[in-house]
Ligand code: RTP
């Protein structure tokens with residue numbers, strides 16, 4: 806089986822709160838390999854491509870605004886079953902109810918904003934990973 810790759814983003818809330826190191830430590834402790842990493846400040850066009858599946862949803866505009874509010878860290882991560890493995894590390898989308906022990910469950914909460922600020926993104930399938938890695942690591 807070929808080693809899988811995924812796109813991880815430490816979103817602007819994670820970078821602004823100084824949690825990049827803590828998040829990377831969990832990824833490294835789990836044993837996944839950092840293939841590439843960069844600080845990024847995506848424009849609207851990049852984010853519209855990345856979040857195309859969510860266009861038209863109530864949180865779409867707040868999500869793009871949030872993602873343009875400061876830098877993110879983009880990570881190309883590799884390992885067997887890394888896509889589901891990282892999403893397990895991240896926890897469920899809503900940080901209020903994400904399980905303790907996960908990144909979102911331990912570091913996230915509801916800040917009363919129009920979008921869920923949940924610290925990280927991880928691709929949700931092999932197809933998404935290929936598509937997203939081409940966007941962020943063009
Ligand atoms: P991600 O794509 O960032 O890894 O997160 P996910 O799969 O768990 O969540 P998804 O459904 O793909 O949503 C993408 C991002 O949009 C924001 N969101 N806010 N109701 C809301 O306020 C809401 N729903 C989604 C979150 O930042 C989520 O990660």
Ligand code: MG
Pocket residue numbers: 929
């Ligand atoms: Mg998603």
